[in-house]
Amino acid sequence: MTDGHEAVPDLLAAWAFGALDPAEAETVSAHLAGCESCAAEAARLKETVRLLDGSPLTAPTRSPDGVLSLALRTRTPLAHVAEHAAPYAAAVAGLKALLPELAGRWTTPVVHDWDAHATVAHLLAADEHLAGRLGVDARVPPSHIEEGAHWEDAWNRRSADVIAHEHGRTPEETVADWAAQAGQLLGTPEARDAELAARAVTLMGMRLPVTDHFLVRGFETWIHTDDLGRALGLAVPLPPPEHLQRLVRLAVRVLGLALGPTAPPVLFSVTGGEEWVLGSADEPVQAELSLDPYDFCLLVGGRYAPQAVPRGTTGDAAAVRNVLERAASLAWL
CATH class of the missing domain: 3.30.1050.10 (SCP2 sterol-binding domain)
Incomplete structure (x- = not known):
């Protein structure tokens, strides 16, 4: 290939993911040193990859639609989780890849009566139920729910309380707590060991093995990522085929x-x-x-x-x- 500007933009996404051969990578790096526009695009791509890999979230930058699609399609679950937790890990990575697109758009209506901020807050509340069963401390003050309340009433009340609490904070603080809780959930022994996760627990009115509850978390995280994508006018790819089959x-x-x-x-x-x-x-x-x-x-x-x-x-x-x-x-x- 040449080091001309025309050839480099098509290679930047692969460069950000480390997928170029050494000669191409060297040529792209040399071009970036002298091309301000390509260097800026490369920085945005690197940020998307960093978010996909689960690094701590900082001030987000917006990526082009094609970059978002590539980031979501190449998302990979954390290597240390077992198969049953991989769909949730991949869904978490997918939502992290989408989050930069929400900069300045957190009040966008999404689903139900939720805006984008409330949608992430709902996921914080929804993940909390399984996380708590596996020993992860809640990040939001407890709700006052009557003993014996139907699970659906309790579920909806907790979600509403968490959303109200998070609307008193910045979206970045909500995202940080959601991401930290998701990371802790994926770091539990049950996320890594299918035998430990074989025990059944009752959540959302369903008594299922913990393995299946991880699939439920993956399902809901992907659905709400899709909701956010639709609200922003962005196409969110399907889960990988093996994950979609499990769901x-x-x-x-x-x-x-x-x-x-x-x-x-x-x-x-x-x-x-x-x-x-x-x-x-x-x-x-x-x-x-x-x-x-x-x-x-x-x-x-x-x-x-x-x-x-x-x-x-x-x-x-x-x-x-x-x-x-x-x-x-x-x-x-």
Whole structure:
């Protein structure tokens, strides 16, 4: 390659991730020493990579859409976590890569009645439940919740209290506490050892192994990162295929439990993936339902109305509607 300006910008993203061969890296470095515009772009890219790697957050800088997409698509989970915690680790890295785009835009409406600041505060509250079970101290003063309150009421009250508390602080302080708590959660023994994480605990009304609760945390973190991206007009890539598959499988298991053994049986499949019979195992299948895995996750996450989600169906429309409505009813995000 030449050291001309035209050739360098296309190589900067790979340079920031250390993916160039030595000769190309040397040429880019020599060019940056004498080109102010490329040097500024390179600094922005390096900052995005630093955030992706989980370094402490400082004043964010804005990255071009293409750089954000590359950063999110190449995000990698922390090397020391076990497979069950990898989707959460990758989702945390993905949100960190998006955070620089929020500079000066923290009051942007996102979802429900939350702005961007409140959305991150909600994640601080949501992660707190699993973190507390694993010995991580809460970073927000406790809420006054009546003993015996339904889990959903307690969940919503805690989220509202944390959001109110964080709105009295700066977004940077909220982000710092969210990132620190996520780091502590990923540093627990249960994040590194599947055997330790095999014990079941009850959170959000579901008694599941800790391994599955880590998947839930990954699912919610990705959903809210997607919410933020949509609010900013930025496309947030899907989780890596192996992570998306794990999230879909967990959602299908929870949906199967919610439907119970007497629901009209429906053969459910995700595009290009597996298929399951949901409902009664004692009757012939009454309908078939196929969803894109991304759309299925958005449905379970409450981002699609049952009647609006794109789908392929055959057979009993009422049986299909029952599955879609029950899937949407699982949303707590």
